[in-house]
Amino acid sequence: MSPIVIPSPSEERVARGSLPWVPGILFLVAVPVVLAGAAYTYDTLAHERAAAEMARLELRETRSRLAELAGEMQAKEGELSALRATYQELEQQLHSEIGRGEVQLINDDGRIRVQLVDQILFESGKATLSESGEDLLRRVGGVLQRLQDKQVQVSGHTDDSPPVGATREQFPTNWELSVARAVTVVRYLGERAHVPQKRLVAAGFGQFHPVGNNANHEGRARNRRIEILLTPMVEVQPVEKLSAGTTTSSGHS
Numbered sequence: 001m002s003p004i005v006i007p008s009p010s011e012e013r014v015a016r017g018s019l020p021w022v023p024g025i026l027f028l029v030a031v032p033v034v035l036a037g038a039a040y041t042y043d044t045l046a047h048e049r050a051a052a053e054m055a056r057l058e059l060r061e062t063r064s065r066l067a068e069l070a071g072e073m074q075a076k077e078g079e080l081s082a083l084r085a086t087y088q089e090l091e092q093q094l095h096s097e098i099g100r101g102e103v104q105l106i107n108d109d110g111r112i113r114v115q116l117v118d119q120i121l122f123e124s125g126k127a128t129l130s131e132s133g134e135d136l137l138r139r140v141g142g143v144l145q146r147l148q149d150k151q152v153q154v155s156g157h158t159d160d161s162p163p164v165g166a167t168r169e170q171f172p173t174n175w176e177l178s179v180a181r182a183v184t185v186v187r188y189l190g191e192r193a194h195v196p197q198k199r200l201v202a203a204g205f206g207q208f209h210p211v212g213n214n215a216n217h218e219g220r221a222r223n224r225r226i227e228i229l230l231t232p233m234v235e236v237q238p239v240e241k242l243s244a245g246t247t248t249s250s251g252h253s
Contacts, residue, residue, distance in 0.1 A: 080110075086147060086230070087112055093139040103136075114140065114228040115211075118181070121226055125167030127180035129188060137185065140228065141193020152189065153201040153229045156182035159220040160207040179204030185226055199233060 090105055090112065097103035097120065104115040121133035129137070144152055156178030163171050171177040182202040190197035212219030 083107075083110065083112065086143065086150075089143050090114065090140065093143060094136070097136065108229075112230040116226045116228070117221060118224040118226065119221075121185070122181060125163065125165075125171075125177070127171070127177065127184050129184060134188065134192070137188050138193055141189045141195050144189065144228075144230075145193060145195045147199075147230070149233050150230045151199050151201060151233045152195060153203060153227075153231060154182045154185045154189070155203040155205055155227045155229070156180070156185075157205050157209055157211075157223060157225050157227065158207045159210070159223040160214045161220070174206040175204055177204075178206050181226060185228075 087105065087107060091098065094103045094105065094114075098105060102117050102120045106113040106115065116136070120136060121129055123130060144150075158174040158178050162168070162174065163177060167177070171180060179202070182204050186200045186202040189195040190200050207223065210219070210223045211225070212222030214220050214223060
């Protein structure tokens, strides 16, 4: 028979796996893993929260921009509606002259342009309104005086023939003649037709902006004209405010 071997206590502990340092090693290995997992989870949640917040901000900005665009579209529709109403009213007031080809009404990219041949306003070489010219401007002024948001630019134009005779003594060049006629129309609109004078502008272009061919009679007649252009009103800031703004800006630089 084989002899019976009785293990010593130390051998028995080793046999049973009862090594005292094993749990410590397992703990040291497990803690970093757990911490790394927790950190990863925290970073993931933080990233998701940041992404969600960014999405909310973008959605808020998008909604705000859409509201702004809707307001701008509504304002634009209002402007176009008012423009159509003004155009139709001028067309009604100047129906006879438009039919005879003395007046041309143009919708110029959101701006109304009224072209008047010079002969219905002035005698040849003159800058004094005729009776028919006063009657026409009275009707035009009745429409313009009710417009609160439009600047009224009146420009004088001539053909390329220089002034001669008595006209030349008063108006040496077409510059003087075109400017004088524009000022005459502006003064009538402001003083007699009661268009607010702060909205009126007078300009003279001489012969340098023709709309017809100066080589023939019809083209020259078209070039001798007064134009009334309705544009958006431009508010001019006082010099004091501009100076204050400049000072403030330079102070921050």
